[in-house]
Amino acid sequence: xxxxxxxxxxxxxxxxxxxxxxxxxxxxxxxxxxxxxxxxxxxxxxxxxxxxxxxxxxxxxxxxxxxxxxxxxxxxxxxxxxxxxxxxxxxxxxxxxxxxxxxxxxxxxxxxxxxxxxxxxxxxxxxxxxxxxxxxxxxxxxxxxxxxxxxxxxxxxxxxxxxxxxxxxxxxxxxxxxxxxxxxxxxxxxxxxxxxxxxxxxxxxxxxxxxxxxxxxxxxxxxxxxxxxxxxxxxxxxxxxxxxxxxxxxxxxxxxxxxxxxxxxxxxxxxxxxxxxxx
Numbered sequence: 680x681x682x683x684x685x686x687x688x689x690x691x692x693x694x695x696x697x698x699x700x701x702x703x704x705x706x707x708x709x710x711x712x713x714x715x716x717x718x719x720x721x722x723x724x725x726x727x728x729x730x731x732x733x734x735x736x737x738x739x740x741x742x743x744x745x746x747x748x749x750x751x752x753x754x755x756x757x758x759x760x761x762x763x764x765x766x767x768x769x770x771x772x773x774x775x776x777x778x779x780x781x782x783x784x785x786x787x788x789x790x791x792x793x794x795x796x797x798x799x800x801x802x803x804x805x806x807x808x809x810x811x812x813x814x815x816x817x818x819x820x821x822x823x824x825x826x827x828x829x830x831x832x833x834x835x836x837x838x839x840x841x842x843x844x845x846x847x848x849x850x851x852x853x854x855x856x857x858x859x860x861x862x863x864x865x866x867x868x869x870x871x872x873x874x875x876x877x878x879x880x881x882x883x884x885x886x887x888x889x890x891x892x893x894x895x896x897x898x899x900x901x902x903x904x905x906x907x908x909x910x911x912x913x914x915x916x917x918x919x920x921x922x923x924x925x926x927x928x929x930x931x932x933x934x935x936x937x938x939x940x941x942x943x944x945x946x947x948x949x950x951x952x953x954x955x956x957x958x
Contacts, residue, residue, distance in 0.1 A: 685806070686806050687761075690764055690765045691768055692799070693799035693802050693803035694799065694803075695799070696796065697712075697769050697795075697796050697810060698769055698773045699772075699776065699795060700796035700799070701716065701720070701773060701792070701796070702776045702778045703778075703779055704781065704788040704789075704792030705788060705792040705858065706735065706778050707779070707780035708780070708854070709724065709851055710789045710843075710854045710855050711851075711855045712792065712796055712858060713793075713858065714810075714836065715742045715743060715746070716739055716769075717855070717859075718742060718839065719739040719742055721842050721843070725846065734774060735773055736771070736772075736774050739766060739770060739811075740770045746812055746815050746816070747759055747762065749816070749819070750815040753819050758809055759809075761803075761808035761809060762808065762809040762815060764808075765809060765810045766810070766811040766812070769810065790861055792858055793857070793862045796858075797861065797865035797866050801865060801868070802869060813836075816831070816835065817831035836859045840852050840855050843855040875920055876921055876947060877946075877947045878919050879916055879943045880916065880933060880940055880941070880942045881915075881916050881941040882914060882933075882937045882939075882941075883914050884940070885914070885915030888932065888937060889902065889917060891935070891936045892917075892919065892929065895928050896928060898919050898920070899920075900917050900919045901917070901918040902915050902916070903917075904916075920947055920950060930942075
């Protein structure tokens, strides 16, 4: 497990990357980011035309208040606390970092803004935290359906694209779509909890490895009798399906209990039946 100091550092770095992407790329180009950040951008831009000027950071914080309750009850208290921390730090960074355009090329702004923002979000999710807002909604849907979280980001952000088209122009809406697509793809590349792997472990210490695995993770194991073709030695083959995040833990368990075990890892295309999704 990652220690709390490391996760907190990752959350702060993710918030800094998100704020950097917004103030240096997306906001100057009037290209909306994904999620609640994009909604906060949209509202802030609309309010600039009225006497009520509210910054993107403040609006982002306000929008996340009701979602925090959903995260607290459906995802977990720890996850939600880190989400609140991320939103608060992002708000501070958005206020402190000045809005400055690095390029007038709207495509470069859309792509680089999307990539930098996605790296911040992806790293934060990978370490068990969240940047709040849409992350919480998408995480809940991802756990329910066990599908890539980026798919839900892309689907839930359709409204943002339409809003950008109606109020800023359809060219900006198309670039917003580019940003959202890039963000979704990069997040799925970094956040791979939905990916499943099947491990086939050939060992002479089947019961010991089974016990050690169950001490570290909650996963079902199938034990199959096996025999070495060359040595004629009786062994067992343990079959277990894990998430990609659990692979390192499994590898360490096997090395400690039976360094001579032979393990074959294959990607799993699909699973039918019960598989624990909330780790």
